[in-house]
Amino acid sequence: MTANLRNFFQVIIVRTSFPPLSLLYKILYMIAVRRAVLVLGSVNGVEAIYLRRGVSRNEIVYGLSDIDLSVIVNDNKKSGMTSVKEKVRSAYNRLSRFIPLFGQANREFELYSTSEFFRLYADYPILKYRFNEGKNTWRLLFGRDIVKDLPKLQESELYLTATKELEVWWSLVNAEFSSTHPLPQFGRKYLWYKAIAEASKVYLLICYGEKIYRREAALSEVRKYLNEEQNQCIEQVRRYMKNLTSKDNFLVDDVMKLFMELTSHACSEMERKVYGRTTRKRAMLPGLDCNDLIIEKEVSHKLEEIERYIQRELVAHLDYVSLVPQIYLGMNVLHNSDIDSLHLVLAQKDFIPVKKLRGLDSLLGKVRSPQELELLIKYKNVFLSLRIKTKFDCIWTPGKCPLFYSLVNYFLLDVIKKSERRKAFLSILPPDFEDCIRKRVARINEVISDPDVYKMKTLSFLRFFWGATRTKLLNNLLESDCIYIPLTSRQICEMASQRFPENSEWLNGLYGEYRKELQEEESQAYRFFTKSIDFLKRI
Amino acid sequence: MVILILTGFFEEGYLEKNQDSLIPIFFSGSNVAFRRKVFEDVGLYDENCMIGEDQDICTRIVNSAWELYFQPKAVVGHKSRKTIKAFLKQWYRYGLHHPYIFKKHNPKSLMVYLKKKKAKREILYERTIYRKPFPLFILIFITPFLIMNIFLLLSILSVLLGFNILSLILGLITLGIGIYYFIPDISIKHPWRTVKFIFLRYLVNLALLVGGFLGGAKSKMIYIGATFDYKKRGSQ
């Protein structure tokens, strides 16, 4: 169904969502759910089928709500024969192709093996939060209740992971900064209703310990704690929901500001409660000079344009601008893209209208480059990513990411251009640093044992290699109180050569070839694949 | 079996080992390189395979743990046969020897295949109409060329038996299929060349088909083979 046709039908259904038609829609949804259970449940090896999100909480908007399912299957992998997972997936694909009520097969349909389910719960905070919430909000449609077997969450864990939920919604409302919004007007309104409601839930949980699962209830409850201006915004959002299909003016700045306020408060409170008294290890971060960060021609070109735009449009709203090397140590970014990439940070003095930030989006949208340039805006005490590329690590706060904060404060825009080398400086490490490193090491070891690692494209592999080397080097230093953390590929190469001098020659050779690859010249990097992988296995 | 010589129609990269597919991908013996250990693992060339030995060995490699990689930048120029007669003989001999390879690598069954219009990278013949174990080895590819010839034969037969109207209808169907099949050869700018190409393509495919059938009979199987078709450059 083309997008326009689909929107047309959705509008009609939304407009006619009153009795008796709404009863008909409800029945259709029920039939669809029953059909899904029948089809998916009949596959041998399915352990459980859950109904998630809006539909399971009876917060259905007919025409807009999707039926979101989670299926958990047995672990058995029979080689040569189609696995259970594949069978379930193709059954769901067939189902969703004919019945438009189901969530997208590749994004919203969740399919796990039992061991995967528990492992993802342990390793990925966002899933930890959602699966945990599932104990209270998912509806078991078939099979045995596996969710109840998930280990119980400590309060601090709960608050920590709840902020990940904010990141999910931030990544969705981020579309507002894109010059071409992917959703039609009614879609945007619905999205904002959900976003504000979900942000309110997290805010209420972290700041006041209140566990509210339903959106309307959350919106009512949160009003108690907000000021007049913010309450008006809540009402606005509720009005949008009541008149989804009407073509009134959509004021995005108000809702954006409210969302950022809720996020900021929730994150501060989370830090106070979770990190307030933890002792932290320290990190020694090297200074940079302009030779360390290989700023490619494309990125350099982008930066010039951006500088001009900032001067013209944004400088009145800004406190400062900073250019910071990327350094992700979470589980989301393992395979590449952050090495030698940059964050451009805009610290807001006051709220910048969304329209002005859209201009930045269109600037960045034109040029493609393997080296990323991520945009972050600082609002009060949080940094929020624009144009999110890495999944969900898009809200940075002082307590959670002190490493990042110190980089921001340290590297201002013109530092990179100057040729003098800055000295090293100290920072505090994130509280889950050691845990993250250990988990990354486990995952890296899995990746390098898989023969498919050789199939990676050369540049992707090289970026993965530098990142993996850094992780492994840090893993060996976890005992010390002050850990040196290299920021760029050159610094990683240097550190590895110092720790393992017998490898120094080929590491430097590899670095040379890496530079060639970045400049899109013909390189001999392929000669180093085997050596690199062996090296990673040994350290 | 169609000769799917990987010649610039695909991008550089690993070949997908779709082990369900009946037709394995292979590299032509005029431009291929092996790691020596591969021969130790899968064995040497099959000495019963006078033609198509490269297909046979690649099939064995696909079934092993080794990966196959296509590198389009490694180029070798190949001279085609000089005369039409030699060209047809070459393709006749291909047809003659393919059934042996099929039989070697597949269990006894009855298989009927249909050609997919838009082929995915290596898998041209994906729509299996029918595939079942069978005491005799039967492999049939249903292609427009085959259907065209069947209608042609039927049309000739009906002329001989005196059913003129029927033969006319069948003749028209034959023509229709023929036009559909030979469209890639048609070039309005060069009418004489069009005729030559159509003629040549018909003969090549006939040689391939007949060779296939006879080769199949020799290997005690029924084999009605695929055809030599045009593939658009870079098509997925």
Add this chain to the structure above:
Amino acid sequence: MKNNLSISVIVITFNRAKSLQKALISLARQERQPDEVIVVDNTSTDNTKEIVLSFRNKLNIKYIYEKRRGIPYARNTGVKNATKDIIAFTDDDCVADRNWLKYLEIPFIKDPHIGVVGGEVSCLKVGQNIVAEFYSKNMPAREIE
């Protein structure tokens, strides 16, 4: 960093001395030289042997006579006599591009799980005969260096 792989190139031939000569010239002109070239003569009756021996000073070339007629016999004989890590094949009616071996070798170095590398077979337009034209419609025609 020097590569550690060595390459044997095997060419099977039968009564095509002239074309074989062109093929061997293209091997001698390779940017990445083959470490060994083995020509398996499958019962030729022309001056194939002389041509092969004439390349002695340009290539590390071996001449082997295989009396059993048939391509698989010849290929296997070639393989059994090859001593290097990688065994590459080309035909006596082919001409290899200057960078043939250079690009053929790369995947083997990069990924130790790769067992076979195949390249592109392009069409040499030799004389404007109908067969060559017909073929070139199916296969890419490329300039061979």
